[in-house]
Amino acid sequence: MKRSPTVNQACVALAFLAVTAPAALAADAPGQLRALFDEQWEFRLAEDPLFATNAGDQRYGARLPSMAPEDFARREAFARRVRAQLEALDASALSPSDRVSRDMLVRELTHEIAGYEFGSYRIPLNADSGFQTDFADIPNRMPFR
Numbered sequence: 001m002k003r004s005p006t007v008n009q010a011c012v013a014l015a016f017l018a019v020t021a022p023a024a025l026a027a028d029a030p031g032q033l034r035a036l037f038d039e040q041w042e043f044r045l046a047e048d049p050l051f052a053t054n055a056g057d058q059r060y061g062a063r064l065p066s067m068a069p070e071d072f073a074r075r076e077a078f079a080r081r082v083r084a085q086l087e088a089l090d091a092s093a094l095s096p097s098d099r100v101s102r103d104m105l106v107r108e109l110t111h112e113i114a115g116y117e118f119g120s121y122r123i124p125l126n127a128d129s130g131f132q133t134d135f136a137d138i139p140n141r142m143p144f145r
Contacts, residue, residue: 029093033102040082050134054141061142076116083109
């Protein structure tokens, strides 16, 4: 049975992609890493408005962190997804400093995920930490206009 030229072209294109795609992805590993860092940073700012204010980002200054069960589930799912994407990056295509940064974020996310698995979010307050301790320092960190 003779294939049509379109089928032959599609087969050649798929074979070409199968050979070149891994190299193209590895070549862009630094760009993918930066995009993941940016995504993780923006997520953290949006999820923790007090941290955002402390970091100098006033976009979330009118909010407090939400502590509902669905918020914790969303944060855990995000941490798992970003960690998987970081681990899937070709580390050999990264500079030594990018590898260290990647490994540090993987470690941070692994620690965060372990906290969700353990349930440490169920104990959000103690004598010296918790979102409630930030209130006294808000005037020092937030520009009142």
